[in-house]
Amino acid sequence: MATVRVQAEPFDAGAELALLLAGRTDVGGVGCFVGVVRNAAGGRPIRAMRLEHYPGMTDRALERIAAEAEARWDLQGCTVLHRHGRLLPGDLIVLVLAASPHRQAALDATGFLIDWLKTRAPFWKQEEFADGDAAWVEARQNDTAAAARWESETL
Amino acid sequence: MATVRVQAEPFDAGAELALLLAGRTDVGGVGCFVGVVRNAAGGRPIRAMRLEHYPGMTDRALERIAAEAEARWDLQGCTVLHRHGRLLPGDLIVLVLAASPHRQAALDATGFLIDWLKTRAPFWKQEEFADGDAAWVEARQNDTAAAARWESETL
Amino acid sequence: MIHVLYFAWLRERMGRAEEALPLPEGIATVAGLIGWLTARDAAGAHAFANPEVVRAAVNQDFAGPSDPVRPGDEVAFFPPVTGG
Amino acid sequence: MIHVLYFAWLRERMGRAEEALPLPEGIATVAGLIGWLTARDAAGAHAFANPEVVRAAVNQDFAGPSDPVRPGDEVAFFPPVTGG
Numbered sequence: 130m131a132t133v134r135v136q137a138e139p140f141d142a143g144a145e146l147a148l149l150l151a152g153r154t155d156v157g158g159v160g161c162f163v164g165v166v167r168n169a170a171g172g173r174p175i176r177a178m179r180l181e182h183y184p185g186m187t188d189r190a191l192e193r194i195a196a197e198a199e200a201r202w203d204l205q206g207c208t209v210l211h212r213h214g215r216l217l218p219g220d221l222i223v224l225v226l227a228a229s230p231h232r233q234a235a236l237d238a239t240g241f242l243i244d245w246l247k248t249r250a251p252f253w254k255q256e257e258f259a260d261g262d263a264a265w266v267e268a269r270q271n272d273t274a275a276a277a278r279w280e281s282e283t284l
Numbered sequence: 285m286a287t288v289r290v291q292a293e294p295f296d297a298g299a300e301l302a303l304l305l306a307g308r309t310d311v312g313g314v315g316c317f318v319g320v321v322r323n324a325a326g327g328r329p330i331r332a333m334r335l336e337h338y339p340g341m342t343d344r345a346l347e348r349i350a351a352e353a354e355a356r357w358d359l360q361g362c363t364v365l366h367r368h369g370r371l372l373p374g375d376l377i378v379l380v381l382a383a384s385p386h387r388q389a390a391l392d393a394t395g396f397l398i399d400w401l402k403t404r405a406p407f408w409k410q411e412e413f414a415d416g417d418a419a420w421v422e423a424r425q426n427d428t429a430a431a432a433r434w435e436s437e438t439l
Numbered sequence: 440m441i442h443v444l445y446f447a448w449l450r451e452r453m454g455r456a457e458e459a460l461p462l463p464e465g466i467a468t469v470a471g472l473i474g475w476l477t478a479r480d481a482a483g484a485h486a487f488a489n490p491e492v493v494r495a496a497v498n499q500d501f502a503g504p505s506d507p508v509r510p511g512d513e514v515a516f517f518p519p520v521t522g523g
Numbered sequence: 524m525i526h527v528l529y530f531a532w533l534r535e536r537m538g539r540a541e542e543a544l545p546l547p548e549g550i551a552t553v554a555g556l557i558g559w560l561t562a563r564d565a566a567g568a569h570a571f572a573n574p575e576v577v578r579a580a581v582n583q584d585f586a587g588p589s590d591p592v593r594p595g596d597e598v599a600f601f602p603p604v605t606g607g
Binding site: 141142143144146150153154155156157158159160161162163164165166167168169218219230232233235236239240243275 | 296297298299301305308309310311312313314315316317318319320321322323324372373374385387388390391394395398430
């Protein structure tokens, strides 16, 4: 069962882990990834990161990504949370959790979830530089390549 | 900088994550793995899991494993906590965190840390079954194979 | 009518986040709609100047250039996503 | 003297968690010490009956059969580890 949420508010990774495990004793391991706002981009100091999203579509996209992970691995639950709005360096942007009886499945599903989210969830980052300038982050070839790894493994 | 700890007490994954990130804004992502005591082994219900360790050697072994991860990946810190003593199904046994500017490094280091820990840290699990029977867990071929993947990538 | 949404720098270049418009005569695909918006005014020409960096969704699913657009649809245009 | 430690089922089979003993005459390696302990008594014969599932550490570093054992060393015997 997937928990998917898009929110402006901060999230509590420990509380989400506890929620994922609550009331069950059959989980063997939980993989996790937390994305954090960095204080610089290409050597240029960043004052804030603004995250725009497509409200109607983001929840659907995250639900699909989670469902895809649950179809590919033996998961007992997963959590995908993504923040939007204006975040500061050091703030947590995204949280992915994947619980499984087996550690490799938990870890692989975690990597898959974050890779796919980066190329399939309708979020756009804008960096606000220390001098007040702002620039939209360009999609990275790296991210497309990372997501493509999982495509070639389909079917 | 690695944080390594072997303890009987429960740990708080969220607090450890906060500690790893405290006072810095240059981290891009944190990979994480949490191992949990399962309620059954080979279909047989488990009442508890007892973890024996080699006190003098475990800290050293965990420090080495952490140092090896820090030598292989661009990490800004990692945390390896392992519990010992008698744990119940649903209890957290082990926590691995790896912080990096880059998500792939964080995720790969997390996988490495847990794989190596499983074959290089002197802990032994004993399962206490519902009927009072107890059995030492045998090392799994899988774990050795998982750790060996990282060996072939050395040097 | 169709409901058209713009995000990120496409929103900025279009000067609006959304608009409702009658499905233009003879337009039946995402590519067709892009062509029509490009020709409509300077904002559209600027926003869609570089179509290979424009992505689209129809009714909140990612859509390609040849995917159909029908009356009642919600069509969104945006740059490649950069979340996570 | 050497300090010998046993863990998990090796501890159970040896009937002790540790012992101090003089380095036996002519014993200079991990394999040599295993042979000596195997021959010493029934507990040792039982604990080391299957040497391929016995692992060792000398002074808290993993050690192989041919690694040296010297007076003052801490030598530990245990099954393959199963933490994590």
